[in-house]
Amino acid sequence: MKPISSRDNPLVKRLHALSASSRERRKFGESLLDGAHLLDAALLRQWPLKGVVVAESSLASAEVRNLLARCPAEVPCYRLPDALFAHVSPVDTPSGLVAIIDLPPEPPPAVLSRCVVVLDAVQDPGNLGTILRTAAAAGVRDVLLTDGCAGAWSPRVLRAGMGAHFGLSIRERADVLQALQGFPGAVLATALAADARSLYDIDLERPVAWLFGAEGQGLSPALLARASERVVIPMAGDIESLNVAAAVAICLFEQARQRTR
Structure with a gap:
């Protein structure tokens, strides 16, 4: 040494x-x-x-x-x-x-046919690393990050991910609209909207592309328009929203629950 x-x-x-x-x-x-x-x-x-x-x-x-x-x-x-x-x-x-x-090379372009998490402008390293760890724990392997996200392989994101990076396919600065062309499942956006359905009323046993935006600005209009359905997590009291990492965990593990019942 x-x-x-x-x-x-x-x-x-x-x-x-x-x-x-x-x-x-x-x-x-x-x-x-x-x-x-x-x-x-x-x-x-x-x-x-x-x-x-x-x-x-x-x-x-x-x-x-x-x-x-x-x-x-x-x-x-x-x-x-x-x-x-x-x-x-x-x-x-x-x-x-x-x-x-x-720094690993970008994964080669691939046809997305299984569940995927899309993160739009999630800039907090702790949130991003936590989400990557949650995705790995829930059995989701593909994660797409838009250009506005924090660097997935920065030391702070790696530390928050606690090793999850090594089992994921992470695409940074992804052209999400292009990547989702032909996706065979549902494209679900978490959003506060009048037409949003409760997470617990949606069939999640099929492949799902989950779209999550940062707390402050939410999803970009283009990504929100790409969603086939808008989803809301029911909450008690006057709480309007959750930390994005918490929202991801709830959605992914509700899907995992439905797939194992």
Whole structure:
């Protein structure tokens, strides 16, 4: 394991850039996995790693030592003093362990015939990562993101996804209208509208393309017009809407419930 102690080290500068800037991540074609859970998930999926960086104090952890031992022999490992690790950490509370990965190539165009989640301008990294984790847990593999969404492979979205990325087909900056041409199932938009039907009155055993927009602006007019039906989640009292991640979870697991009854 190679020790590094200077902020002027090229790797340190690169790590700092990757942690802080989407532009730099695109420039290098790389991102960071933060924390033991994400590294464990990557190793289980045999996801290619370009390097592993650990804070000195984290070497006292048996979990971290075990993860380092599981890394392929060709993956370089680096040790940083805790203060220097904090400087390159992509989160405010450093986990003490990060891995460098290549940004994956876009999945090839494919005919969508099973359930798919479409996210329109969901910009909060925590929401986006949570939604990806929910989709994976509900058995949905295809996720399409419009151009206005947060970067799916940013460190904060990866951290919120907790490894879900490695089992999903994620298409960023997708031409959703084109991708949904010929979709054989229902295209459902969650929207507050007079003609919206209750989620619990809709047949969800068929393939569904779910359209979700950000809380503030909702779905774009073009995507809303593409929906074959509008859906509302019944709520008590004077609550008008839910966090988009909560809405996705309710919809996807209502579909999962209907498919297993």
